[in-house]
Amino acid sequence: MIEARDLVKEYRTTERREGLRGAVVDLVAPRRRVRRAIDGIDFAIAAGETVGYIGANGAGKSTTIKILTGILRATSGTVRVDGLDPLRDRSRYVYRIGVVFGQRTQLWWDIAVIEAFRLLARMYGVPDPELRRRIEEFDEVLDLAPLLHTPVRKLSLGQRMRCDLAASLLHRPRIVFLDEPTIGLDVDVKERVRQFVRRVNREHGTTVMLTTHDLRDVEELCDRVLLIDRGKVLFDGPLRDFRRRYARERRVVLDLARAEDQAAAVAGLEGLPVSVECPSAGRLVLRFDPEAVRPADVVARALQGPPLQDLAVQEADLSDVVRDVYRAQGRA
Numbered sequence: 001m002i003e004a005r006d007l008v009k010e011y012r013t014t015e016r017r018e019g020l021r022g023a024v025v026d027l028v029a030p031r032r033r034v035r036r037a038i039d040g041i042d043f044a045i046a047a048g049e050t051v052g053y054i055g056a057n058g059a060g061k062s063t064t065i066k067i068l069t070g071i072l073r074a075t076s077g078t079v080r081v082d083g084l085d086p087l088r089d090r091s092r093y094v095y096r097i098g099v100v101f102g103q104r105t106q107l108w109w110d111i112a113v114i115e116a117f118r119l120l121a122r123m124y125g126v127p128d129p130e131l132r133r134r135i136e137e138f139d140e141v142l143d144l145a146p147l148l149h150t151p152v153r154k155l156s157l158g159q160r161m162r163c164d165l166a167a168s169l170l171h172r173p174r175i176v177f178l179d180e181p182t183i184g185l186d187v188d189v190k191e192r193v194r195q196f197v198r199r200v201n202r203e204h205g206t207t208v209m210l211t212t213h214d215l216r217d218v219e220e221l222c223d224r225v226l227l228i229d230r231g232k233v234l235f236d237g238p239l240r241d242f243r244r245r246y247a248r249e250r251r252v253v254l255d256l257a258r259a260e261d262q263a264a265a266v267a268g269l270e271g272l273p274v275s276v277e278c279p280s281a282g283r284l285v286l287r288f289d290p291e292a293v294r295p296a297d298v299v300a301r302a303l304q305g306p307p308l309q310d311l312a313v314q315e316a317d318l319s320d321v322v323r324d325v326y327r328a329q330g331r332a
């Protein structure tokens with residue numbers, strides 16, 4: 001359904017020199033730089049899959065989505081989505097896909113949400129009764145009814161995202177690209193967004209490619225993970241393999257009541273299969289595999305030591321995972 005072959009994208013930028021003199025030199029001899037944002041990416045996604053396209057900031061996720069949606073031209077390589085070339089077959093292509101960019105809205109700023117939906121429906125040739133039916137269906141999860149008569153510019157980020165998601169799926173595209181759809185959202189809106197995406201995938205077989213740097217999105221939505229870093233694919237496989245290999249780390253952060261207890265606290269943890277780091281005075285970060293030692297045992301042991309001010313159990317985040325992958329590949 002989605003196929004990328006040896007995809008490369010280079011951005012050409014001009015670096016500015018400082019000061020007036022620099023500005024003059026810039027005019028005469030501009031200093032150009034080439035940045036390779038996508039560095040030879042290959043993948044194929046089948047119809048009906050939900051794929052998490054994940055990676056740290058700057059990894060190249062949005063660039064890939066822009067190429068796949070026909071917003072940007074790749075420097076080299078090929079892309080086919082649903083049998084079409086996103087750039088060459090543009091007019092047919094837009095009917096097949098839906099797109100949401102978490103960072104900005106696709107809707108018109110000054111008109112009410114329902115008017116935007118009506119305009120989109122007309123553009124895509126969705127008849128009125130069908131439009132009503134679809135809005136009702138989306139409303140069940142996204143709770144759109146209270147928002148329909150509000151101008152887009154008056155919506156909060158979470159409200160806007162709910163409307164943007166609905167808008168991107170009004171024409172029932174076969175594929176939807178979601179670029180950071182949960183960024184900046186409250187936990188309950190995130191949950192609603194996830195529920196909605198899951199439902200669209202299950203009920204209509206819509207293929208979903210979603211970028212995020214929130215591992216929870218991936219855990220809750222995706223069958224498959226494509227992890228990218230610095231424009232290259234680091235991991236491509238089922239979610240369970242990804243979890244087994246990389247996201248197994250758990251972390252307990254201890255803040256001691258007295259910084260001078262640090263050595264005693266470290267000594268108290270000896271014998272557990274736990275790595276201990278002291279990033280700052282009075283703080284201990286314990287890392288371990290929750291399948292090798294129970295988090296409850298680690299916490300119990302920590303509580304037997306010197307008095308604590310605070311204790312937190314954390315799951316690995318994406319930067320930990322990326323570090324682990326490099327380490328496993330001997331490229332750290």
Ligand SMILES: Nc1ncnc2c1ncn2[C@@H]1O[C@H](COP(=O)(O)OP(=O)(O)O)[C@@H](O)[C@H]1O
Binds near residue numbers: 059061
């Ligand atoms: N329009 C642009 N011009 C120059 N460099 C860009 C542009 N857009 C993105 N980049 C650079 O390309 C790299 C990948 O960016 P992006 O695809 O936005 O990453 P992500 O979405 O994973 O955060 C980054 O280093 C970014 O600074």
Ligand SMILES: [Mg+2]
Binds near residue numbers: 061062063179180
């Ligand atoms: Mg991005």
